[in-house]
Amino acid sequence: MAVTETMKRRVPLDDVMEELARAEKLSSRDEALARAIAIVTFRRLGTLGRALSERLNKPPKDERLMHLLATGAAQILFLDVPDHAVVDSAVQLAQNDPKLHHAGGFINAVLRRVAREREQILAESDPWLDTPTWLEERWIAQYGEPLAQTIAEAHRSMASVDLTVKADPESWAERLGGVLLPTGSIRLRERTAIRELPGFEEGEWWVQDAAAALPARLLSPKPGERIADLCAAPGGKTAQIAAAGAEVLAVDRSAKRLQRLEENLARLNLKAETRAIDAEKLEAEPFDAILLDAPCSATGTIRRHPDVAWTKTEEDIRKLAGLQGRLLDKAASLLKPGGRLVYCTCSLEAEEGERQAESFLTRHPEFTRMPVTPDEIGGWGDCITPEGDLRTLPSQMALAEHDRSGLDGFFVARFVHKGS
Numbered sequence: 131m132a133v134t135e136t137m138k139r140r141v142p143l144d145d146v147m148e149e150l151a152r153a154e155k156l157s158s159r160d161e162a163l164a165r166a167i168a169i170v171t172f173r174r175l176g177t178l179g180r181a182l183s184e185r186l187n188k189p190p191k192d193e194r195l196m197h198l199l200a201t202g203a204a205q206i207l208f209l210d211v212p213d214h215a216v217v218d219s220a221v222q223l224a225q226n227d228p229k230l231h232h233a234g235g236f237i238n239a240v241l242r243r244v245a246r247e248r249e250q251i252l253a254e255s256d257p258w259l260d261t262p263t264w265l266e267e268r269w270i271a272q273y274g275e276p277l278a279q280t281i282a283e284a285h286r287s288m289a290s291v292d293l294t295v296k297a298d299p300e301s302w303a304e305r306l307g308g309v310l311l312p313t314g315s316i317r318l319r320e321r322t323a324i325r326e327l328p329g330f331e332e333g334e335w336w337v338q339d340a341a342a343a344l345p346a347r348l349l350s351p352k353p354g355e356r357i358a359d360l361c362a363a364p365g366g367k368t369a370q371i372a373a374a375g376a377e378v379l380a381v382d383r384s385a386k387r388l389q390r391l392e393e394n395l396a397r398l399n400l401k402a403e404t405r406a407i408d409a410e411k412l413e414a415e416p417f418d419a420i421l422l423d424a425p426c427s428a429t430g431t432i433r434r435h436p437d438v439a440w441t442k443t444e445e446d447i448r449k450l451a452g453l454q455g456r457l458l459d460k461a462a463s464l465l466k467p468g469g470r471l472v473y474c475t476c477s478l479e480a481e482e483g484e485r486q487a488e489s490f491l492t493r494h495p496e497f498t499r500m501p502v503t504p505d506e507i508g509g510w511g512d513c514i515t516p517e518g519d520l521r522t523l524p525s526q527m528a529l530a531e532h533d534r535s536g537l538d539g540f541f542v543a544r545f546v547h548k549g550s
């Protein structure tokens with residue numbers, strides 16, 4: 131089962147789903163449903179765990195049985211699936227499993243009780259219930275209780291779908307029936323099949339969270355410049371740099387992910403040189419500018435990937451912070467005098483953001499910060515820190531249509547080499 135595998139192996143749910151769909155030869159419809167169930171289970175794991183344990187005399191020792199109950203309860207409480215269909219399919223799944231086949235009656239009784247007591251369960255609304263304690267403590271320490279709580283609340287909603295267009299955002303927003311955000315991204319109002327929207331085939335736009343679109347914009351790539359994107363795949367930011375007319379070297383350690391970048395750029399009719407290599411080992415002529423979208427804990431993307439909250443650990447953050455520092459040092463060594471460096475991570479953790487920027491400037495006095503100004507991001511100054519870096523939070527970008535609010539949590543710092 132996808133939830134058990136993801137938790138046990140501490141790998142992204144997306145990877146587990148991909149393996150499972152291949153092994154079980156799932157149709158794309160079944161795969162999409164299984165993915166939606168797993169996602170909502172992770173998003174509301176704390177709520178589901180409490181609801182179930184309050185309705186069980188003794189929680190089952192078998193982790194898979196607990197996860198089977200959680201995925202059933204998630205569908206009853208949060209998805210539009212008829213209760214009886216959920217109960218029948220959970221019982222059926224147990225009956226087909228030699229270790230769980232005895233549990234059919236038990237599953238039936240527990241899930242029926244969850245369905246009967248749905249309103250009572252949903253009325254309990256401790257905003258921290260769906261956040262692991264270690265993240266709750268970190269976010270309160272970093273952002274203070276009220277703001278941290280808005281982050282936890284934002285994580286209970288699904289992320290919206292944002293697009294970056296090559297040109298003419300106003301008219302594309304109109305054509306696609308979307309909202310043009312102050313930062314230039316288009317937010318779709320409806321969840322639809324992306325490939326069927328106008329402009330997809332022609333490569334006029336690509337899916338990219340509104341916050342994820344900011345780092346490449348702040349690099350301000352210019353036609354003819356030679357720019358390296360050091361952790362490039364699947365290529366959203368490479369596409370922005372190439373669309374601006376710069377010559378891009380897209381580097382990524384993963385050849386498989388780099389292949390996806392190449393496919394994405396081909397659809398967009400954009401070009402980049404690619405190199406599958408560990409960026410720490412890259413040898414190249416110095417660049418005019420570098421984008422370093424470093425590998426990170428990804429706690430800023432929990433709305434999209436709620437498994438992150440339950441699979442990442444403090445130890446991961448510590449190790450990733452070390453790698454980010456080394457990649458920053460490498461990037462510094464690859465720039466021309468006067469060159470620009472944009473560093474970003476989709477993490478809410480200071481070790482992967484604010485503290486990286488501080489220690490980079492201490493290690494590299496030949497660089498200075500190039501503060502971000504509100505006019506560069508459509509006048510949206512809320513997310514600029516006193517130091518001039520960018521810190522976006524999932525609870526920001528509130529729209530009148532509440533269920534379309536929010537954006538990924540990103541940290542972005544921009545540096546310039548002092549020599550000219």
Ligand SMILES: C[S@@+](CC[C@H](N)C(=O)[O-])C[C@H]1O[C@@H](n2cnc3c(N)ncnc32)[C@H](O)[C@@H]1O
Pocket residue numbers: 360361362363364365366367368381382383384387407408409410423424425426
């Ligand atoms: C946050 S993702 C990049 C997303 C990408 N910039 C985009 O906008 O689509 C981080 C990427 O870094 C790559 N990576 C991790 N460690 C690396 C290293 N040492 N050198 C190069 N790439 C690395 C991963 O394979 C992953 O594709």
